Amino acid sequence: EKHLEYANKVCSEIRAQHIFVDVDDSSKTMQKKVRESQVAQYNFILVVGQEEAESNSVNVRSREEGVLGKMSIPQVLEHFSQLVHDHK
Secondary structure: OOOHHHHHHHHHHHHOOOOOOOOOOOOOOHHHHHHHHHHOOOOEEEEOOHHHHHHOEEEEEEOOOEEEEEEEHHHHHHHHHHHHHOOO
């Protein structure tokens, strides 16, 4: 809940690039949210917390590549753009 405003900001920036994204704003634990997202087979899970909010970044997990680590929002958008370009 503490970082919901930042999560929604990230969501808006990604949606502006015509990429589907949603925010899990439930009261579940972070681990439970990540696990449910994995089970639902999301291609990417972007995790935000205090550290990410302070550095304008997200922690990225990929269904195919595992944990990609901390990326800035422009880096995430570039990564997604490259995947679209490469038709992945």
